[in-house]
Amino acid sequence: MITPPSDAAVAAEDFLRTHHDGRPGRQSEGGEALLTADGRSSYRILADRVAGARRVLDLGCADGRLLELLAEAGAEALAGIDLSEGELAFARRRPALAGADLRCGRAQRLPFGDGAFDAVVSHMALMLMADVEHVAAEAARVLAPGGVLAVAVGGGAVEGQARELFLTLARPYFRATSAPAPTPRLGDRRTRSRDGLDEILTPHGFAPVTWETVTVDPRGTPERVWDVMAFTVYDMADLGAEQTAELRTRFLAESRALVAADGRLPCGMLIHHATTRLAGR
């Protein structure tokens, strides 16, 4: 029996679809700007988790940057699904993805056959999905026995750095927004913790996850850091031009005290990488 999406899922997905359709390609531009101390993006780390997998599906693939890295690493059969047709159109223009099977749809109801993939990945997307048990069930269904599930989810701001300052300054603006359709509550908080993910995944035949937290940082001037945050934090879309300009001025002024001797503003963000395997091999 096919369970229809919950009201929370419909509201969240309408918002995400509209948001991403209006900004295709922005997501990976932001993601590629965020690097670990040794210069790796979180996409690269996730791609390495499934190295050697031949058939890989990306849940919430957006503009296809992770799939592109997987193609370059030698994966032969790539597929992605996303709510946003705009993001998928961007992904289809990547030469490396000419042969990829890119579908517009919901990760809660995958248009792929049983056991079709050796690995399923999801970068900064599972944490936004409502009805996440359905996503877990579908990932288990489309994975071959012994297949790998590797996900990256947001872990919050590094204390005392610019991302935390940004969020402290921005929250009152977000709360006071008069946007006609403000950002709804997104996702299931359990996806952002190790125990929570195990609670979601193990009933579907996955082993307990292995867990690694990395810190990524745009490592730029305050202006650059502002730009990255302004186009990767969803709620920024709720602010008008005047509020955005006021918040920017306050952020640039108050972050001055945090700027390092090399002119860069430390702005760490934690990303959790969880990897598990489906029972069966």
Ligand SMILES: C[S@@+](CC[C@H](N)C(=O)[O-])C[C@H]1O[C@@H](n2cnc3c(N)ncnc32)[C@H](O)[C@@H]1O
């Ligand atoms: C924060 S973006 C991350 C995109 C991409 N993985 C990346 O890191 O560059 C989240 C993406 O997940 C997609 N998404 C969210 N919920 C989804 C769902 N239930 N099914 C398919 N895609 C979904 C959104 O449309 C959006 O493109």
